[in-house]
Amino acid sequence: MTIYRHALFLLAIASKTGTALATEGGGSIYPLGAEEYICCALPKPGIYGMLWGRHFNADKIRNNDGKVVSDQSFKVKASAIVPRIVWITPVEIMGASLGFHAIMPIVNLNVKVAPGVSQNKTGIGDMTVGGVLGWRLGDKLHSVAALEFFIPTGDYHKNNIANIGRNHWAVQPVLGVTRIDPIGLNMGIKTMWTYNFRNKDTNYLSGQELIIDYTLGWGVGKGWTLGVGGYAYWQVTNDSQDGKSVPDNKGRAYAIGPSIRYDSGKKWFITGKYQVDTGVRNRADGTTFWLKAVLPF
Template sequence: MKISHCIAFTAALSANVPAAWAVEGGLGAYLLGSRTTFAGIVPGPGSYLGLDIVTSSGSVDGLSLGGLPIRADTDLDLTFAKLSYTYVFASELWGGTPALNVNVPLVLDANLTYTGVTPPLVGVPISDSTSGIGDITVTPMIGWHSGMLHYSAGLSIFAPTGSYRTASIDVPARTINALNTGKNIWSLQPVLAATHMNPKTGLELSGAASLLLSTRNKDTDYQNAPALNLEGTVMQHLPSGWAIGAVGYAYQQIGEDSGSGAAATRAALGASSLKARVFGAGPIISYSSASVFGQQASFQLKYFTEFGAKRRFESDTLWFNVSLTF
């Protein structure tokens, strides 16, 4: 089995970030399920380019978008692309290998729909849509190796580069303008990841733990509480370059959202708490013995279905990735 091909495949996935909305909008800054196969590995020196196409469909019973509380059961269909670049330095830092990852997301199509439940829009179908560049993420990281165990530490920095404006309602036209491609906040996410890979049997066990910390949205006076993310993967790699396995994650806010925006949302939804959680699981398949434009290439397809969601979208997500090594 060509382990180097598998490593190249995952190098550009070290910190995948979608163009989405904060917990304030029913989704987090970090796309759950980004760190899957070989999550703990920082590969050899070089450049790694990745392209992701992600489509997701979910619903939530009550949320706040751009400062507008929505009590109705709301659906969101989202398709976006993401270009990621990882550079691994030919040097040593603290006994490990340093690397830098940059992610640039582009919302291709986002559609929000619900039926009004409050006057003057009771029973009226409401929709909104948007597209454009999202919030860029930069992640410095360091990786270490010890036999079959590989582990890494990193810090993802989410910059508010996407467009953002507070929500508005056009009552005569019975429409809203609430979706944004950016979150209007800075976020930091320290992450620890590990991979145990047995090259003889092809069995891989990978996991990652991270904590998402965000600044206050000054336009809505909404402060998202810290959120703990746990992700895990079991993969069986075959000599042919194919691999198949299962992936899963758990998300839990570890505090209460604060600020006048959070207080207004609690009051509008009649909720005692806005603390969010969700779980997700699904299959994953990859092929790492490919070549594109004369460069070593890998492909990955994974699917997540979420369950147990509270105060955030519960979604089904299909995710395709191609990664090139230079």
């Protein structure tokens, strides 16, 4: 699932600040912090619908030293409704359930980089498809191994200020673990390595990324879990432009905030969380609100 903070206008920002943003446009094809407590626990065989809502807001960009390099007019607001379909098959491989999923976000993006320089776009973002193996390790512990593919279906033009697509493919192996307890410790840790392919329109290759989504909370009974969640993000290889490495622009960011989950006990649940970026380097610095619902068909 692609989104939404990648849509900064790189050339305009660079010309104003003398700073190159990490990865092309300063974002990631994966929506950082998307997962929550049961990220890595597969349900029983069947078809499930998920619906995510997300709102991201940023009013500053930080450079390689963590200093704000954008002026007061800079703003990014991005909202998305993200349907996801999950199919858990009755097939088992190496003791794991086999599943598949597809995600197609619908995005509204408003970017302002300078007085009188802004753009608003609404449309379909980049699609994600993937396969997953899920193991049940006990009554409360679960794990997954997955492979996801990001498909450049979103609107993109290299001269746009706001792009809701990244115009390149990416592949992402995933490992994760989840602990679920109605009364007690709950946690979800999902680790991802993102390999980006080249943007053919700009000949820009974004660096590889290590991402960890996490949640940690306590089941307090009656279906409620209270805790915190967020992500850790590191760009681990340099970008390259026209085959030449781009120095001193690796991205980094961490986020944390409250996370609340309600499980109805009737196979549907809803999660809400708010996360604040910290330790940001070469990226937009902002806040994100998530709302996620899961319903069986």
